[in-house]
Amino acid sequence: MLIGPPPWPSGLAAAVAAGLALWVVGARLRLRPASRAAAIALYATAVLLVEWYSPDGVDGRAALLLALAGCAAVGGRARSALAGLACAAAVLVAPVAAVGFLALLGAMASAGAMASAGAFAGRWGPAARRALAAVAFVAAGAVAVAELRPGLPLALPVPVLAGLTLWGLLLCGLLWRRLAWLRPVAVAVLALLGCAWTPGPGADAVVLAAGAVALLSAVLAEEVRVLLARRVLAAGVSVAAAVTGLLAPGASPPEPVPTPPVPVAETRPAVRPVAIRVPALGVDGPLGELTADPATGELAAPDDPGRAGWFAGGVVPGERGPAVVGGHVDSRAGPGVFAGLRTLRPGDLVEVTRSDGSVARFTVTAVRLFPKDRFPTEAVYGPAPGPELRLVTCGGRFDRAVRSYEDNVVVDAVLV
Structure with missing residues (x-):
């Protein structure tokens, strides 16, 4: 991180505040309370898992900044500058957020990634848009590689990462077919999910991806009612969050004590x-x-x-x-x-x-x-x-x- 992680109470408080901001974003998108409740339950599940399994605990500052940026962006163009500043601050707190932004930019610039090329790229020719997309995707890959820490373990157990990734793949697959205007966002979410599997920025990527997946799930529930019944989704995800909260303490590592577990060597090592x-x-x-x-x-x-x-x-x-x-x-x-x-x-x-x-x-x-x-x-x-x-x-x-x-x-x- 460019800015070190805060004490765990501050990081957890920021994660809770990000959940409240996601609720506001859902309201601005005119999503119904049932869908918003399901989104918050999904996000809370991920936060609980990160808090229990990650040795650093959850750091919700980047998620909070991005949620605030979403509130400002949905509010209209007059607040776009504020949204941009919040996004820049999120990258400073968690550089892995830049991977999502660059992937989003590359998908927006690519004519094949959305139904309409968008306002900024629509004025450019196909060759210029392809060049911009290539540069953005290469930059996203470079940031992801720079954040790798091969000597560190994964932030979460493989089954937990697999569950979140499968949900994200299913969601993005449905969005890709039915809501073409959300394809660039789906690309960004998939990029963050990929980073969640890397040692180093994994915990930050999990929280960011979980917030995006939760919000997109609520949007999909509103737009494609036949596929996802809002009440069933809200109830099912809420039960999953409750079960996670009950089981996570029992599955987490035992409470550590500040005592070196390695016994003192009986013989002096040859090299010191x-x-x-x-x-x-x-x-x-x-x-x-x-x-x-x-x-x-x-x-x-x-x-x-x-x-x-x-x-x-x-x-x-x-x-x-x-x-x-x-x-x-x-x-x-x-x-x-x-x-x-x-x-x-x-x-x-x-x-x-x-x-x-x-x-x-x-x-x-x-x-x-x-x-x-x-x-x-x-x-x-x-x-x-x-x-x-x-x-x-x-x-x-x-x-x-x-x-x-x-x-x-x-x-x-x-x-x-």
Whole structure:
């Protein structure tokens, strides 16, 4: 993300607000309450699934911005500038939204993707429209590839993604045959559904695609009443949402505790990390060793605030699995070694020099903030398909009563 994810209550609140905005968009489209209720139930189902299964939780800011853009766009041309600003903000929050926009532009510019070429493309010749469509589709693919994070798992389980994708394919197939004017939107939805299967932007793509699929389902229910009875659709989807809400807690991973699950190694590894360099933070210095506190089981902080430490009971940086490096954010003497950790961005470089002279180079994939009582132990210390690195420090609000920060900053990185 270009802008890091908010604390989970803020992200969930934005998702709820996006649902309310979808209801308003449905009203502006003159959809009946039953169809709008079905759309909100579909969207709520997806939000529940993302909240329970994704380690980052749901981030509804991009969905909220797009829903607000829809409210402004339906209101007339006078508000089109406001809608455009909201869409631009949505891309800043979740770059994967650009994939949907570019796919929409490419479909609008393509004469074969809609019954009418549209106002802006209608003035151009067929060759110019085809060129614009090709550029838009290539750009959409480039953004999707840039957002890939091969070292990360999928945001949701495969059965959940398969269910959402099948519903989207069925919906877009019906729209393509019966409502030709919605074909460009169908192309954009399919592009977002494809991104939902990619590691990295998957959770954002799921929320965005779910909102679009829900709204298009309501439109289809209004336009093609023979295919989808509004009351039956609303009732069926509401039951599915309720069942999801009841079953998701039981199917979700157990509540983690901030304790390293990897036992301390009995023998010292032959190769050890000895130094760390983070150019974006100006960090370049030796790397100590950290162990788990025997009394609490928690990872002990480095003695020197200006020096980071590697969890010696875990994985060596560069080897398969997640290597964990911790450091102070500050101290009584001033800023700590990881004072600027929260400012890292995807793509930033982290280099770890090892005792054999080799250098393991990692690139940042995500920067996340977690309440300490909801620390994602399994996601940080659990098995990983390839070499990964976790940088951990304190963050959030400082509680002066207990002299401690309320949150943890976790930076995920994968081997280059």
